[in-house]
Amino acid sequence: MKTTFTLYNQVKIPNVGFGTWQITEGAYESVKYALKTGYRHIDTAEAYGNEKEVGKAVKDSRIARSDIFLTTKLPSHIKTYDETIKHFHESLERLDMEYIDLYLIHAPWPWSDQGSDHTAGNIEAWKAMIHLYEKGLIRSIGVSNFGIKDIEALIRATNFIPHVNQIPLFISVPQNELRAYCTSKNILVEAYSPLATGKLLKVDAIVKMAEKYQVTPAQLCIKFCLDLGTLPLPKSTHEERIRNNFDLNFKISESDFNDLLGLKDVFKTHLNERITN
Ligand SMILES: NC(=O)c1ccc[n+]([C@@H]2O[C@H](COP(=O)([O-])OP(=O)(O)OC[C@H]3O[C@@H](n4cnc5c(N)ncnc54)[C@H](OP(=O)(O)O)[C@@H]3O)[C@@H](O)[C@H]2O)c1
Incomplete structure (x- = not known):
C-alpha cells in the first residue's frame, strides 16, 4: 500500500495523519502512542492549545525529526502580515522545533464570523507564509476550509498555489466540486473529520459494510478517504482505536x-x- 502523497513541490507527506483537535489533557500521551503505532504525520493548530505537548511527544519519541511530518495552523482571526509572522514564530517556540512541515491558514474567516469576507487579510497572511516558506522555515504551505473563490484570490494576488487544502470530507460529504478543483491545481486535499467527529460510526449502511470486510466502521470511513485520493486525519484518545485507525x-x-x-x-x-464556493 502506498504510504505517502507527494506535494507539487516534491515534499512527501505520510498518507494518514493523526488529528489532535479536542485533545488538550493527554495530548502528550495520545501523540506518543500514535508515533509508537507508526503514524509519522501529526496535525495540530495554535487554536487546539496543545502544541507544547505535541512537540514534546515528538521530541521524546526520539524518532528522527526528518521522519516526522508536523502540521500546525495560523489562527483563523489572524489576517495581517506581521501578526502571521509573529504567530508562526510563537508556534515554532511552543512546539520547540526548528521548522514546520506544513503551515495552514486555519480558515478564510474567523470562527466567530463564518462566511465573512477577509480576502485582503488572507492575501496578507499568505504573503507572510510565502516569505517563511522561502526562508526555509516551513516545508510546505496551505489553507484550510477554503472554497474555490478563496483559493483563486490567493493565486491571483501572489501566483503561489497552496500545496494543501484541509477540508471537512467524509462519507456523505465527498466535496466533489472543491475536490475536483483542488486536483486540477495539484493541491492535495486533506480530509478532516474523516469519521464526521464520530457521527458516521453508527450509520447502518456503514456498520453493515464494515462487518462484511471484517473491519470497524472507523477503518472503513478512513479507507474511503484514501481511496478517494484524499489524506485522512483521524483523531482518537484511545490506544486501541489509534491502532485500529492506522490498520488499513x-x-x-x-x-x-x-x-x-x-x-x-x-x-x-x-x-x-x-464549504460554499
Ligand atoms: N482544519 C480544521 O478546521 C479542522 C476541523 C476539524 C478537525 N480537523 C482535524 O481533523 C482531525 C479529525 O477530526 P475530528 O477530531 O473532528 O474527528 P474524527 O477523526 O472524524 O472523529 C473523532 C471521534 O471519533 C472517535 N473515534 C476515533 N476512532 C474511533 C474508533 N476506531 N472507534 C470508535 N470511535 C472512534 C473519537 O473518540 P475518542 O477520541 O474518544 O477515541 C472522536 O470522538 C482533528 O483532530 C483535526 O486534526 C481540522
Whole structure:
C-alpha cells in the first residue's frame, strides 16, 4: 500500500495523519502512542492549545525529526502580515522545533464570523507564509476550509498555489466540486473529520459494510478517504482505536466504494461542513 502523497513541490507527506483537535489533557500521551503505532504525520493548530505537548511527544519519541511530518495552523482571526509572522514564530517556540512541515491558514474567516469576507487579510497572511516558506522555515504551505473563490484570490494576488487544502470530507460529504478543483491545481486535499467527529460510526449502511470486510466502521470511513485520493486525519484518545485507525490494509471493492460515494444526508450536517464556493 502506498504510504505517502507527494506535494507539487516534491515534499512527501505520510498518507494518514493523526488529528489532535479536542485533545488538550493527554495530548502528550495520545501523540506518543500514535508515533509508537507508526503514524509519522501529526496535525495540530495554535487554536487546539496543545502544541507544547505535541512537540514534546515528538521530541521524546526520539524518532528522527526528518521522519516526522508536523502540521500546525495560523489562527483563523489572524489576517495581517506581521501578526502571521509573529504567530508562526510563537508556534515554532511552543512546539520547540526548528521548522514546520506544513503551515495552514486555519480558515478564510474567523470562527466567530463564518462566511465573512477577509480576502485582503488572507492575501496578507499568505504573503507572510510565502516569505517563511522561502526562508526555509516551513516545508510546505496551505489553507484550510477554503472554497474555490478563496483559493483563486490567493493565486491571483501572489501566483503561489497552496500545496494543501484541509477540508471537512467524509462519507456523505465527498466535496466533489472543491475536490475536483483542488486536483486540477495539484493541491492535495486533506480530509478532516474523516469519521464526521464520530457521527458516521453508527450509520447502518456503514456498520453493515464494515462487518462484511471484517473491519470497524472507523477503518472503513478512513479507507474511503484514501481511496478517494484524499489524506485522512483521524483523531482518537484511545490506544486501541489509534491502532485500529492506522490498520488499513484491506481493499474496498469498486462497487462498494461507489455505494459509499453515493450515500447522502446520513445525518444532519453542520453548516460549515459544506464549504460554499
Ligand atoms: N482544519 C480544521 O478546521 C479542522 C476541523 C476539524 C478537525 N480537523 C482535524 O481533523 C482531525 C479529525 O477530526 P475530528 O477530531 O473532528 O474527528 P474524527 O477523526 O472524524 O472523529 C473523532 C471521534 O471519533 C472517535 N473515534 C476515533 N476512532 C474511533 C474508533 N476506531 N472507534 C470508535 N470511535 C472512534 C473519537 O473518540 P475518542 O477520541 O474518544 O477515541 C472522536 O470522538 C482533528 O483532530 C483535526 O486534526 C481540522
